[in-house]
Amino acid sequence: DQQVKQNSPSLSVQEGRISILNCDYTNSMFDYFLWYKKYPAEGPTFLISISSIKDKNEDGRFTVFLNKSAKHLSLHIVPSQPGDSAVYFCAARSINTDKLIFGTGTRLQVFP
Amino acid sequence: NAGVTQTPKFQVLKTGQSMTLQCAQDMNHNSMYWYRQDPGMGLRLIYYSASEGTTDKGEVPNGYNVSRLNKREFSLRLESAAPSQTSVYFCASSAAHEQYFGPGTRLTVT
Numbered sequence: 627d628q629q630v631k632q633n634s635p636s637l638s639v640q641e642g643r644i645s646i647l648n649c650d651y652t653n654s655m656f657d658y659f660l661w662y663k664k665y666p667a668e669g670p671t672f673l674i675s676i677s678s679i680k681d682k683n684e685d686g687r688f689t690v691f692l693n694k695s696a697k698h699l700s701l702h703i704v705p706s707q708p709g710d711s712a713v714y715f716c717a718a719r720s721i722n723t724d725k726l727i728f729g730t731g732t733r734l735q736v737f738p
Numbered sequence: 739n740a741g742v743t744q745t746p747k748f749q750v751l752k753t754g755q756s757m758t759l760q761c762a763q764d765m766n767h768n769s770m771y772w773y774r775q776d777p778g779m780g781l782r783l784i785y786y787s788a789s790e791g792t793t794d795k796g797e798v799p800n801g802y803n804v805s806r807l808n809k810r811e812f813s814l815r816l817e818s819a820a821p822s823q824t825s826v827y828f829c830a831s832s833a834a835h836e837q838y839f840g841p842g843t844r845l846t847v848t
Contacts, residue, residue, distance in 0.1 A: 667841075669828050669842050726783075729780055730779060
């Protein structure tokens with residue numbers, strides 16, 4: 627039973643437009659949500675996070691939205707750039723643990 | 739400040755062989771983790787260590803052992819490699835909710 631789901635394996639967006647990556651979760655005990663970005667042959671790198679007590683967190687071109695009632699979060703990238711092409715993983719942490727549960731990832735391709 | 743380092747970068751093993759994947763971090767983090775990444779499966783936790791001297795099983799621990807040698811180092815051992823352990827292995831460390839990852843080890847078991 628997958629607790630963190632990314633239902634879109636891939637997304638293709640034109641440069642300059644908005645990219646929206648989605649993530650759903652099932653566990654109400656998650657207190658932190660994170661997005662990681664991964665380029666081929668590299669380790670994942672932290673992008674942005676949000677606490678469960680907030681509904682929005684913004685960092686430059688990246689914004690994460692959390693809808694707790696729907697158990698849904700999304701990552702918005704505006705404007706999208708070719709360098710954003712990568713695999714994006716959503717992750718969630720349970721209260722009082724250091725462990726993260728990862729989704730299966732969404733491959734974003736930004737084309738000119 | 740190198741962050742999280744992993745050795746080796748690539749390894750090919752025959753079924754039944756053993757090997758140890760090494761991981762070290764220089765960020766003075768208490769927690770360290772081993773994940774494997776397989777196509778369509780995301781990152782799955784193998785083992786983790788919340789502090790020096792402690793280790794706990796993650797989601798997929800079978801076939802693996804770990805050692806938290808000191809605060810900096812956390813190794814993953816395959817005693818008898820199987821083709822199902824062909825994967826990319828990532829080590830990570832954390833001080834809070836954010837985890838920092840190494841570059842990965844690509845392991846092939848034939």
